[in-house]
Amino acid sequence: MDDVKADIEQMPKARNGEEVVIAIKGLKKSFGKKDVLRDINLEVKRGENVLILGKSGTGKSVTIQCIVGLLTPDAGSLKVFGNEVAQMSDDELKQLRMKFGFLFQSGALYDSMTIRENLEFPLTRVLRLNDQTEIDKRVEDVLESVGLLEAIDKLPSDLSGGMRKRAGLARTLIINPEIMLYDEPTTGLDPITSREISHLILEIQKKYKTSSIIITHDMECARIAADRMLIMDDGKFIAEGSFDELHQSSNKIAASFFKDIL
Amino acid sequence: MAEEITIPGWKKWLEDIGDQVAFFFKFFRNIFSGGFEWGEFIRQCYEIGYRSIMLVGVTSFIMGVVLIVQLRPTLVTFGAVSMMPQSLSISFVRELGPVIIALICAGKIASSIGAELGSMKVTEQLDAMEVSGANAVQYLAVTRILATTVMVPLLSLIGDVIGLFAGFLAINLRDSISFQLYFHKVIASLGFSDLFPAFVKTIFFGFAIGFIGCYKGFHSNKGTESVGIAANSAVVTASLWIFVIDAIAVQVTSLLFY
Ligand SMILES: Nc1ncnc2c1ncn2[C@@H]1O[C@H](COP(=O)(O)OP(=O)(O)O)[C@@H](O)[C@H]1O
Ligand SMILES: [Mg+2]
Numbered sequence: 001m002d003d004v005k006a007d008i009e010q011m012p013k014a015r016n017g018e019e020v021v022i023a024i025k026g027l028k029k030s031f032g033k034k035d036v037l038r039d040i041n042l043e044v045k046r047g048e049n050v051l052i053l054g055k056s057g058t059g060k061s062v063t064i065q066c067i068v069g070l071l072t073p074d075a076g077s078l079k080v081f082g083n084e085v086a087q088m089s090d091d092e093l094k095q096l097r098m099k100f101g102f103l104f105q106s107g108a109l110y111d112s113m114t115i116r117e118n119l120e121f122p123l124t125r126v127l128r129l130n131d132q133t134e135i136d137k138r139v140e141d142v143l144e145s146v147g148l149l150e151a152i153d154k155l156p157s158d159l160s161g162g163m164r165k166r167a168g169l170a171r172t173l174i175i176n177p178e179i180m181l182y183d184e185p186t187t188g189l190d191p192i193t194s195r196e197i198s199h200l201i202l203e204i205q206k207k208y209k210t211s212s213i214i215i216t217h218d219m220e221c222a223r224i225a226a227d228r229m230l231i232m233d234d235g236k237f238i239a240e241g242s243f244d245e246l247h248q249s250s251n252k253i254a255a256s257f258f259k260d261i262l
Numbered sequence: 263m264a265e266e267i268t269i270p271g272w273k274k275w276l277e278d279i280g281d282q283v284a285f286f287f288k289f290f291r292n293i294f295s296g297g298f299e300w301g302e303f304i305r306q307c308y309e310i311g312y313r314s315i316m317l318v319g320v321t322s323f324i325m326g327v328v329l330i331v332q333l334r335p336t337l338v339t340f341g342a343v344s345m346m347p348q349s350l351s352i353s354f355v356r357e358l359g360p361v362i363i364a365l366i367c368a369g370k371i372a373s374s375i376g377a378e379l380g381s382m383k384v385t386e387q388l389d390a391m392e393v394s395g396a397n398a399v400q401y402l403a404v405t406r407i408l409a410t411t412v413m414v415p416l417l418s419l420i421g422d423v424i425g426l427f428a429g430f431l432a433i434n435l436r437d438s439i440s441f442q443l444y445f446h447k448v449i450a451s452l453g454f455s456d457l458f459p460a461f462v463k464t465i466f467f468g469f470a471i472g473f474i475g476c477y478k479g480f481h482s483n484k485g486t487e488s489v490g491i492a493a494n495s496a497v498v499t500a501s502l503w504i505f506v507i508d509a510i511a512v513q514v515t516s517l518l519f520y
Contacts, residue, residue, distance in 0.1 A: 126396050
């Protein structure tokens with residue numbers, strides 16, 4: 001935990017004096033001949049929920065996979081807590097990843113393990129805790145806070161889509177991440193469950209004091225959870241602002257997302 | 263997709279070999295780095311060993327019987343019917359047992375490891391494990407590869423015993439031999455130079471089966487159809503490796519022992 005504090009002290013200050021936790025400049029990534037990310041520039045400040053809107057296939061998932069080093073960018077700079085991700089050793093990358101919570105689109109629960117074992121996995125494998133009473137307590141606490149305590153001994157295959165998202169969320173929250181990355185947290189859920197998850201994202205921001213990037217095309221989620229929004233198209237951000245600012249925007253692509261909203 | 267077609271086959275093949283070598287070093291680095299996953303290793307040994315024992319037993323039994331039935335007419339022409347135990351034990355223990363049991367294990371174990379890890383890849387479980395800071399190679403690949411490396415030789419030994427026992431029963435269908443005399447002849451015909459190389463070979467077979475299963479699973483694509491492709495190519499590649507290892511082993515053995 002001490003090295004976390006050290007990192008915070010070294011962190012660059014944004015123009016208005018707030019801490020910048022993620023700073024991306026001129027990021028490019030192609031697969032073969034296909035240019036996916038053309039020029040991504042993004043700053044995420046501490047405690048802020050940044051939401052990225054965009055059609056599918058524009059490179060939203062690729063962007064957040066670059067942030068945690070699952071993919072290596074071709075060009076540009078990508079700094080987390082002031083450190084360039086591409087230059088990190090395996091060990092540094094592991095330390096970095098412990099500060100992230102990554103909610104995958106599918107939930108990505110380990111399907112051979114119960115929910116309890118899923119949640120214990122990062123505690124025993126990453127934090128290397130041994131004390132079973134502490135492990136049990138943390139598992140139960142985090143399940144309580146996502147409202148899934150009754151499913152603790154179930155297998156992922158026995159859960160509904162919404163419950164799986166909650167369980168996936170619990171598994172990322174259990175190591176107290178500083179930054180949350182949500183990849184389409186409400187896609188594939190019914191409107192009521194979607195709204196619950198969106199409110200949960202907001203609660204997590206307050207309770208765990210996380211900074212977040214939320215990828216979605218769910219406008220209700222955007223209205224509920226976003227402090228600031230960016231619209232991505234064809235590997236670039238083409239518009240930025242609050243929900244209301246983008247709602248008023250004359251940009252055609254922005255308008256297409258807001259067309260159903262009065 | 264267009265560029266994929268223009269890449270020559272041999273270049274893809276070389277790339278694949280390169281990736282396998284890289285995966286091998288990754289496996290090696292992770293064997294003891296930061297704690298060995300004993301629980302998962304034991305669970306895999308049980309899964310791999312216990313779940314395959316029936317199949318290996320039945321196959322070895324049938325092979326023992328078939329070999330005796332096939333050997334008899336040839337040996338009769340040479341007036342060497344009494345050599346049946348020795349002929350069976352040499353051919354079975356040296357070559358047919360290890361190779362056929364390894365191929366069966368490739369079909370059962372390599373495919374199931376490929377499919378399991380491939381589906382974890384498709385459903386982003388491998389990425390999730392990696393991104394949480396846990397070591398997916400150590401937890402999933404090292405345990406499975408070491409489990410097959412231990413269990414395939416054991417399965418081969420069990421298969422040898424069952425095959426030789428089946429041979430005893432098969433001989434008694436047409437001729438008659440006492441249990442004692444049969445096993446006396448079998449054991450007398452097998453020397454260190456038969457048993458040791460055959461056993462060492464099965465260790466490599468076991469490694470190849472686990473390694474290729476894990477490699478194909480970890481390197482599968484993300485579409486739904488890739489699970490089937492991972493399972494299928496795991497069997498094909500592992501079988502190919504088994505023959506390659508066998509060919510190398512026979513050269514090394516004849517250099518060392520004959
Ligand atoms: N690992 C990969 N290998 C090759 N192509 C990829 C990979 N990941 C994503 N792509 C391609 O990059 C493009 C953007 O993908 P993605 O970021 O997942 O889109 P989305 O904005 O819907 O999340 C897609 O065309 C996809 O096919
Ligand atoms: Mg996506």
